[in-house]
Amino acid sequence: MADDQMSSVIQTVEAVKPRIIIAASGSVAAIKFEILCRCFTEWAEVKAVVTKSALHFIDKASLPNDVTVYTDEDEWSTWKKLSDGVLHIELRKWADAMIIAPLSANTLAKIAGGLCDNLLTCIIRAWDYSKPLYVAPAMNTLMWSNPFTKKHLEAIRELGITMIPPITKRLACGDYGNGAMAEPSAIYTAVRLSFPKGQ
Numbered sequence: 001m002a003d004d005q006m007s008s009v010i011q012t013v014e015a016v017k018p019r020i021i022i023a024a025s026g027s028v029a030a031i032k033f034e035i036l037c038r039c040f041t042e043w044a045e046v047k048a049v050v051t052k053s054a055l056h057f058i059d060k061a062s063l064p065n066d067v068t069v070y071t072d073e074d075e076w077s078t079w080k081k082l083s084d085g086v087l088h089i090e091l092r093k094w095a096d097a098m099i100i101a102p103l104s105a106n107t108l109a110k111i112a113g114g115l116c117d118n119l120l121t122c123i124i125r126a127w128d129y130s131k132p133l134y135v136a137p138a139m140n141t142l143m144w145s146n147p148f149t150k151k152h153l154e155a156i157r158e159l160g161i162t163m164i165p166p167i168t169k170r171l172a173c174g175d176y177g178n179g180a181m182a183e184p185s186a187i188y189t190a191v192r193l194s195f196p197k198g199q
Contacts, residue, residue, distance in 0.1 A: 020044040021098040023120050025107035026053025028172040029138035029181035034062045039188040049120050075119045088122035102138035102181045112152035129160045136164040136187050141177030164190045
């Protein structure tokens with residue numbers, strides 16, 4: 001192979017961006033969702049999934065223009081007949097990895113119990129666990145230290161889900177303690193450092 005052909009192949013391989021779903025569940029930490037999406041868009045092709053409760057904290061118009069946002073209402077809107085694609089399956093097939101940030105106590109419990117009652121949890125239930133899946137929990141300190149949370153974290157660890165731990169700081173409710181979502185830059189760094197090499 002000639003040097004210029006080899007150079008072209010290398011540039012093509014380098015230009016391929018990983019495909020990442022970034023999802024938000026219902027936590028006040030979802031106010032940082034726009035920043036999180038912007039952290040990833042230069043490195044990856046990003047699609048966003050937001051739950052109904054996350055929409056209380058997210059202005060969809062503020063997200064980067066190249067990020068498509070999916071909500072629960074989109075799950076069945078394009079499905080008309082048996083041969084049509086199902087959104088949660090199509091997104092799962094498309095993605096090389098998924099990040100849920102923030103992961104609320106409620107969505108953590110749903111994932112640990114195998115529930116799939118919205119677009120986000122349907123994607124997780126259909127997830128191919130040979131692909132990386134990261135979560136960044138965000139909840140009140142007492143919710144974080146609740147015995148159920150420990151059980152739920154053990155359950156998702158068994159699935160192979162990687163947790164980016166919460167941090168200790170003054171929370172939105174005014175309490176000081178552990179349970180705040182890791183900063184978007186820290187989430188980005190954790191994903192990049194653990195992501196399969198070559199991507």
